[in-house]
Amino acid sequence: MKALVLDAGSISLQEVPPPDQTGECRIRVELAGICGTDLQLLDGYAGFRGIPGHEFVGVVESAPESERVWIGKRVVAEINIGCGRCDWCRRGVKEHCVSRTVVGIRGRGGAFAELVSVPAGNLHEIPDSIDDQAAVFVEPTAAACRILEQVPIDGQARVAVLGDGRLGLLIAQVITMAAADVTVFGRHDEKLEIGRKLGLTCHRGDSAIPDERRFDIVIDATGRPEGLMRAVELAQPRGIVIMKSTFHGEAPVASAPIVVNEVTLVGSRCGPFARAIELLSTGAVRVQPLVTRVTSLDDYQSAFADARHGLKVMFRIRGAEETNGR
Numbered sequence: 001m002k003a004l005v006l007d008a009g010s011i012s013l014q015e016v017p018p019p020d021q022t023g024e025c026r027i028r029v030e031l032a033g034i035c036g037t038d039l040q041l042l043d044g045y046a047g048f049r050g051i052p053g054h055e056f057v058g059v060v061e062s063a064p065e066s067e068r069v070w071i072g073k074r075v076v077a078e079i080n081i082g083c084g085r086c087d088w089c090r091r092g093v094k095e096h097c098v099s100r101t102v103v104g105i106r107g108r109g110g111a112f113a114e115l116v117s118v119p120a121g122n123l124h125e126i127p128d129s130i131d132d133q134a135a136v137f138v139e140p141t142a143a144a145c146r147i148l149e150q151v152p153i154d155g156q157a158r159v160a161v162l163g164d165g166r167l168g169l170l171i172a173q174v175i176t177m178a179a180a181d182v183t184v185f186g187r188h189d190e191k192l193e194i195g196r197k198l199g200l201t202c203h204r205g206d207s208a209i210p211d212e213r214r215f216d217i218v219i220d221a222t223g224r225p226e227g228l229m230r231a232v233e234l235a236q237p238r239g240i241v242i243m244k245s246t247f248h249g250e251a252p253v254a255s256a257p258i259v260v261n262e263v264t265l266v267g268s269r270c271g272p273f274a275r276a277i278e279l280l281s282t283g284a285v286r287v288q289p290l291v292t293r294v295t296s297l298d299d300y301q302s303a304f305a306d307a308r309h310g311l312k313v314m315f316r317i318r319g320a321e322e323t324n325g326r
């Protein structure tokens with residue numbers, strides 16, 4: 001099969017054997033999205049080698065005997081695969097299993113390929129009300145929903161989202177359902193304009209914020225090392241900073257303001273797929289304006305370059321030669 005393979009910091013399109021993990025389902029990938037984490041993997045984050053890609057929608061092509069009901073279904077997949085035996089796995093928290101693998105990120109191949117292998121327990125069927133492009137956003141929307149599981153956000157809370165990228169604009173839409181006062185701070189006029197079209201309050205991040213305009217909750221989705229420091233500066237005393245940026249390297253941060261202002265730092269990663277599917281299905285979260293470009297795997301170099309500046313860039317993997325749509 002055709003796949004993008006990352007090895008020692010360089011990525012190339014190769015012909016590789018299809019995945020054949022026994023006991024798992026094999027999915028023919030229709031569409032797969034490039035996320036900030038993929039760009040970080042290219043830059044050396046997590047030392048990953050193999051096929052990247054963890055945001056995708058596809059059709060189940062084969063399944064073990066006991067899971068044959070999945071065959072032919074259009075699905076997305078949770079990306080963490082636990083050992084099934086440890087305390088975390090027994091509690092149903094496979095994303096913290098010490099020996100977990102993660103689709104396209106850690107220890108197993110991902111979806112920038114014609115076929116990807118995932119256990120049936122990770123699959124979620126996608127209703128017809130969600131098209132392929134929206135389905136690719138299930139995984140990052142779930143990551144945005146994770147914040148609501150971690151931190152109580154009441155309707156009065158003043159919330160800032162730092163970062164006008166693909167994740168920031170998803171997070172802002174999700175948080176707007178819980179709190180009325182949500183402001184996105186970004187550095188890109190054209191992305192902030194897309195945010196405004198989505199009904200969000202958006203400001204240039206470099207505008208000075210007076211002390212009395214500090215926030216109860218600040219979410220760093222900048223994807224950049226300096227985002228955390230800025231988030232701490234914008235948090236009120238006893239405020240909460242949610243850390244959503246993963247990047248290769250370390251974040252410089254002054255610890256005194258965290259101590260003096262009693263700021264709580266919360267790391268945040270993967271979230272609930274069922275909730276994300278519901279929000280995309282009802283249109284509570286809108287993603288169409290976030291799609292910058294859909295292209296083929298052959299075009300990977302310009303796709304990754306565009307993803308560094310634009311919002312969501314996707315690979316149409318099945319039917320790439322045909323016209324758009326499913």
Ligand SMILES: [Zn+2]
Nearest residue numbers: 035036037055
């Ligand atoms: Zn991602």
Ligand SMILES: [Zn+2]
Nearest residue numbers: 083086089097
């Ligand atoms: Zn485990």
